[in-house]
Amino acid sequence: MKKIDTDAYKGVRDFYPEDMFIQDYIFSVWHSVLQSYGYEHYSSSILEHSEIYEGKTSSEIVNEQTYTFVDRGNRRVTLRPEMTPSITRMVAKKQKTLPFPLKWYSIPNVFRYERPQKGRLREHWQLNVDIFGIDSIYAELELIDISYQIMHKFGLQESDFVIKINDRKIIEDLMINLKLSEEQKAKFKKLLDKKDKVSDFNQKMIEVIGRPLNETISPNKNIQNLIEKLNSRNIRNVVFDPMLIRGFDYYTGIVFEIFDTNPQNNRSLFGGGRYNDLLDIFGGKKIGTVGFGMGDVTIRDALEIRNLLPKKISAAHAFVCTINESNYDAGTNIANELRANGVDVFVNYEDKKISDQIRKAEKKGIPYVIFVGDEEVKSGKFKIKNIISGSENNLSIEQMIAFLKEKLSN
């Protein structure tokens, strides 16, 4: 019989406990920062009507990089490649009753059909943070501030990353002055966005607009304001970058992107911007909207090369070593008493020798082993052993609870 392959589907990941531990850690940082800013958690399905991505996301993404299929009812369905259209749809649906401004966040998994490479898989989890209903740059300001605080909470210093900001209006104005056709505009934006990557930028620019780009592009009032206010909040690694475009077509104003400054990982980590017009496609009223998205894969890479990922700790605080099968129930009862007092307990239900059980506890990284045998059950005193130091105490259940509470609190 042909065996089924154990590899996960192309470009997606399995999360074994040690990976899940990292994932949980990353999510916990995201949750705690967002909650501290009063953001509300929401979610939606990974399945969406295909049409919500058409026209606004980016034609290549929609046509060539989504998982799209026709369901049994002949509906065209897409695995969401990003969250922004979904949240916009949700907001549009209840726009009349929602208490604006909204500050919402979510951690969805999103899918792109493309060749996997470093930092980019076919599925990743992406923190999405959005503000609906604020027109002023205080919205951008808060989201950049949050981005910064998340980086800080992960242990990254200002020197580890740089926040680039731009205003799409600056580029739009420039393109109007240059009198570019629609086709030229698209090429022009694309070229700007990868200025740092191409060696013959000036030559390519001549090909697109017929001459080198001589204009000095200076920041407008909004950008100046934003940088000033960020600086006054002690966020100093911010720069104006007129070449920053970002791929989505729906951005209408300020865009920002966080870049890793480590030479080993010199890449965009995440970013966002203002997209005031997107509600329009759902028949909603246009409203001031800013958002950003931050993927788990890229941030994990950035933390990994800096050794900032936490080490996995055991799932349990204590391992109940049942010496005979006849002790399983007694062991379970003790475990339940401990659990009721906040101690996480793993109970052995295998007919194994004590030495094997201790070894198992050690391999699982569980710090304490509690021995439950006939003698202990009779006397009501249980030996508890610290796996690392090897020291043992002989305690009643009440004493054990107090003992573990004290040990585990520090």
Add this chain to the structure above:
RNA sequence: GUGGCUAUGGUGUAGCGGUAGCACAAGAGCUUGUGGAGCUUUUAGUCUGGGUUCAACUCCCAGUAGUCACCCCA
């Protein structure tokens, strides 16, 4: 979608045109109420298909997968 590199037990690796070794991990035992060491032992492998050859894990081709870069983008 394009290109480079790679493919040997679960993991990490060695090897040679002539019957695939090693380490770690995992299981069992030495040891019937106290682990981490040691010893014994078990399980387990040349990605798939084709070609060259007396003989292919080894050489060639294709596919597949992984990886990196490009495209695009997060």
